[in-house]
């Protein structure tokens with residue numbers, strides 16, 4: 001249950017004075033619906049009004065506060081002109097300019113002959129200082145009411161900055177005095193203050209340095225958030241580990257048969273990963289392991305061998321893919337191994353329906369299917385195994401923690417779990433999503449894989465690209481042509497892809513296929529199959545090919561509007577070629593002019609094909625928030641912590657979390673109680689239910 005001390009923060013913003021329904025809507029859009037959301041909405045800038053020049057020396061472009069006498073009013077001659085009020089000090093004259101002004105209001109606030117303190121941005125207009133719409137106009141007696149420094153918050157349309165500022169101030173006043181959940185000597189060593197003090201300081205920046213992630217107050221708050229994240233992960237993990245698993249110990253006879261049927265030898269990295277997984281499964285605790293490897297690193301074979309290990313031990317296995325295409329592809333890729341090992345494999349996706357589905361479910365429940373491959377459909381309630389021992393989740397980057405848990409619930413006994421990710425997640429991100437889950441990494445690439453020659457070209461060279469493609473196809477090459485997908489307008493993207501396919505057909509003939517996300521399953525599979533068999537030589541695609549798809553004969557990848565893709569995404573797309581023996585090319589077409597980040601991104605891609613290097617660079621260039629589209633990735637979102645800047649804090653938080661739970665597994669000590677407040681504050685409380693009660 002949420003600790004009572006936090007109740008005020010979970011109140012809605014409309015409970016704040018001055019916040020009505022309209023403002024509430026705007027604030028919700030900008031920050032969120034609750035006071036909690038407001039207090040963690042930290043300023044992105046500041047306005048410093050302490051610059052108090054004389055008019056003669058006032059620098060253009062700066063926010064300044066000046067003390068002036070009002071000279072006269074100059075009403076506009078027509079409506080496009082501003083209303084002007086001329087003011088002076090002993091050094092010069094300034095014009096205050098007001099568009100769409102109400103003259104009587106200006107007469108009242110700036111009466112001729114009065115002294116006024118005026119604050120706003122100084123501009124020079126025809127050599128003379130000017131200030132359009134000052135932020136403050138005060139009499140000298142009231143000047144003290146103007147804050148010398150004001151925080152600036154990220155705004156959304158129509159939300160007046162003063163209203164947001166007021167709401168945030170109001171929310172901060174409601175923050176209760178929090179118990180200290182951090183270790184006091186640790187705080188002292190870092191030079192950090194308590195939570196309340198840090199929060200206040202974070203909202204009262206005095207210089208640009210205070211806005212940086214390295215600022216002491218921000219570090220303290222980020223550490224709080226990261227500790228909450230890591231505590232939750234360690235707690236969930238301890239609970240799952242604590243559940244006794246069952247030893248799944250195969251004798252290797254199925255694995256050996258399957259390996260013998262492979263047309264290649266396993267790489268060193270694959271053998272190591274298989275050994276680590278087998279070892280883990282043999283332990284009486286439940287396995288929770290991450291298999292990380294770049295696109296094409298050969299994870300699927302490793303997964304299959306793990307599944308066979310489960311079957312050898314008398315249990316069943318499940319392999320879950322994020323898309324229908326991928327599930328079918330896994331099925332096709334693994335069929336030979338399954339045949340060689342003489343195990344029974346079946347497919348279950350949303351497309352299996354009726355009698356066929358019923359038959360599969362029956363066999364599954366009776367143990368006549370050893371390995372089930374599928375999509376989300378595996379989560380359906382009516383799917384039950386006779387004895388599920390291992391669940392492999394091919395996560396790519398689509399699933400979250402929630403789904404992983406659901407599949408674990410499918411076994412009568414605790415199920416071993418192996419999560420595969422194709423995106424080489426930077427270490428820092430992997431930590432936030434998986435905690436210190438055991439990790440097997442497939443580094444390097446399978447033998448025979450060649451680096452892809454990557455070139456960056458302006459879109460104006462489309463003709464050359466088509467010409468190049470024509471010659472390559474004449475030599476028997478196959479190519480992907482990717483058109484970007486902008487989510488807001490799937491229709492337009494689709495039209496663009498269709499148009500591109502039509503254009504290419506004009507130049508290249510009928511061997512141009514098309515796949516896109518709106519296609520129905522069978523239609524899409526048919527288009528893929530034609531490309532795989534070589535009936536079509538060019539496959540125009542929206543990003544559906546991003547996930548999976550293995551056509552080793554494809555050696556050319558053209559990506560249009562490459563500047564619109566993220567680095568990791570481009571890397572994934574490029575990974576679709578370079579899979580066969582022939583030399584591959586990736587052509588990145590961009591529409592200029594390129595921004596600095598886009599330039600850096602394309603340069604990185606040209607220079608390296610190491611997925612882990614690319615992932616780290618992506619994190620650096622974009623910040624964690626934008627990486628991969630955090631929401632669909634299942635990676636946690638942070639309010640305060642900035643993983644690109646706070647990586648070191650994350651590592652410390654992980655160690656801290658482990659130590660805390662080793663000493664106080666149920667968070668019962670006074671500090672433990674405070675840490676429970678922390679978990680609820682950062683909404684990581686789902687983990688609390690994993691603590692033993694009582």
Ligand code: ADP
Pocket residue numbers: 264265266267270293294295296297298299300301422446447448550579
């Ligand atoms: P991932 O799932 O990691 O992206 P896959 O498992 O789909 O990669 O493997 C990509 C391709 O490499 C497949 O065609 C697979 O058959 C092949 N492959 C896997 N392991 C090896 C190996 N040891 N030697 C040669 N080719 C391999």
Ligand code: MG
Pocket residue numbers: 296299300548
């Ligand atoms: Mg794969």
